[in-house]
Amino acid sequence: MSGTVPGPGPVTRLLLVDDQQLVRSGFAMICSVEPDLEVVGEAADGAAAVERARGLRPDVVLMDVQMPVMDGIEATRRIVAEDLAKVLVLTTFDDDAYVDDALRAGASGFLLKNSDADRLVDAVRTVAAGHALLAPEVTRRVIERMVATGGDAGPPPASGAVAPDPGLARLTPRESEVLALVGQGMSNTEIAGELFLGEATVKTHVSNVLAKLHLRDRVQAVVYYHRTLT
Known part of the structure; x- marks a missing residue:
């Protein structure tokens, strides 16, 4: 089907x-x-x-x-x-x-x-x-609500946005790119096409991002991105 x-x-x-x-x-x-x-x-x-x-x-x-x-x-x-x-x-x-x-x-x-x-x-x-x-x-709508209310999405944003979350420093440049695309709601397939990478490589990058930022899944990654980088 x-x-x-x-x-x-x-x-x-x-x-x-x-x-x-x-x-x-x-x-x-x-x-x-x-x-x-x-x-x-x-x-x-x-x-x-x-x-x-x-x-x-x-x-x-x-x-x-x-x-x-x-x-x-x-x-x-x-x-x-x-x-x-x-x-x-x-x-x-x-x-x-x-x-x-x-x-x-x-x-x-x-x-x-x-x-x-x-x-x-x-x-x-x-x-x-x-x-x-x-x-x-x-x-x-869910992202906007969770961002606005400080939902359970990993570390909170830096106070007053004076400095970026220190967790971001643990990401490689490529992982930062992947986080941004995950934050826009892209699937692994879409990210692979955008960055000209294999899907297996994208999956590895996503897993590394979640591990380094102590996030449970892609939903938390999306909320984290919107709370800290937008």
Whole structure:
């Protein structure tokens, strides 16, 4: 279905969590036709999701937000805290609070349910590969909110912007270039094209940037960039 189907390789195991059976069935139908994705379980509420994640140890959990017994934010927090799986939050609610809460709970991605099938599949692959992902519809707004409120995005900016964050001095010139492009929301593929580098090289640079600046993922890198350099 997706235009970016990878070659033979490891299969990503998925746990689908939503209180509506039809929604879970729809996600299962979309994912099951992809050769590198396998739905290994389902859950109808957050508490059941945590228990199923403990037993199944999926690679990625597709998590709804509003559910009975335990909501998706708390379930995400527990799954991430126990390092059971990466979590991709899916919701119909285009609401900043849900995005902020999901990211602070440790979600690796946030996608609206009205996204098309290809975007959903690509989002699962992105999160499974260890990258962070935000729905394009909400990325800029979330960044602006987190920058304005001093959200959890690594070291704070220098007082009065008198001096740059000392962490930046640890970056090589190329890593600084990569940080700037990540900060603009570019993917590894787009950065590779911009800098005429291989994607593997870009991935290494991104990993070095995150490690040197003590950032958890690309979302934090984007916020860090806008807090310290713009």
